[in-house]
Amino acid sequence: MELHAISTGQQSIDQLVKIASQIYSWTTAIHIREKKWSDSQVINAVQQLIHTGVPPSKIRINSRPQLAVNLNIGGVHLSEHMSYITTDDPLSRWKVGRSVHSIEQALQAQDEGVDYLFYGHIYATTSKPDLSPRGLDQLEKLCHAVSIPVIAIGGIQPEHCQDIHQAGATGIAVMSGIFEAEHPQHVCQLYNESIQQVTFTDLQSQSLGKK
Numbered sequence: 083m084e085l086h087a088i089s090t091g092q093q094s095i096d097q098l099v100k101i102a103s104q105i106y107s108w109t110t111a112i113h114i115r116e117k118k119w120s121d122s123q124v125i126n127a128v129q130q131l132i133h134t135g136v137p138p139s140k141i142r143i144n145s146r147p148q149l150a151v152n153l154n155i156g157g158v159h160l161s162e163h164m165s166y167i168t169t170d171d172p173l174s175r176w177k178v179g180r181s182v183h184s185i186e187q188a189l190q191a192q193d194e195g196v197d198y199l200f201y202g203h204i205y206a207t208t209s210k211p212d213l214s215p216r217g218l219d220q221l222e223k224l225c226h227a228v229s230i231p232v233i234a235i236g237g238i239q240p241e242h243c244q245d246i247h248q249a250g251a252t253g254i255a256v257m258s259g260i261f262e263a264e265h266p267q268h269v270c271q272l273y274n275e276s277i278q279q280v281t282f283t284d285l286q287s288q289s290l291g292k293k
């Protein structure tokens with residue numbers, strides 16, 4: 083299972099870089115989701131992240147496709163109404179994700195060539211205080227409807243990994259649970275332990291199935 087960590091818009095560049103440098107080896111990708119920052123602030127953050135050792139392939143920028151292309155990082159994450167963007171380099175590590183909130187949107191994103199989807203919010207979260215969560219049943223339906231990876235987002239705690247995996251998702255995305263945690267690295271380790279447990283349980287049931 084993948085673990086995507088998403089910045090919350092509550093940190094300074096220095097704080098974001100400090101947290102990212104502690105957690106990057108525990109994550110699949112770090113998303114810079116900073117709606118209020120200027121492009122030059124985002125560029126500054128990306129440069130600092132790379133300087134502190136975060137592999138460019140793990141860095142994703144939210145909602146600024148051209149900037150992500152220009153910076154030659156791992157990809158871009160698009161909000162639901164943003165157009166798909168690709169690069170000319172077929173060997174590029176470039177990944178395009180899009181947030182979707184319905185099966186219709188998910189199928190359209192898949193048709194456009196989007197590499198993966200974020201679907202949420204699955205559980206109640208202070209990050210989306212006024213909306214009801216979509217829950218595991220909706221997640222499962224959406225996962226069955228598409229063939230590209232689905233990453234579950236919204237209120238996800240380490241103990242949810244098994245249920246999310248069972249619903250068919252390929253990974254989880256976590257915002258406040260990591261970037262606003264007192265000990266982000268420790269929290270990422272807990273998510274990783276839970277993900278490892280999912281893998282272990284899978285292997286166990288596969289080998290039992292073979293007997």
Ligand SMILES: Cc1nc(C(=O)O)sc1CCOP(=O)(O)O
Pocket residue numbers: 088181182200201202203204206207208209210235236237238255256257258259
């Ligand atoms: C950024 C975002 N997108 C969502 C969606 O449903 O598309 S839910 C969400 C917030 C997730 O925050 P947390 O991990 O703090 O619950």
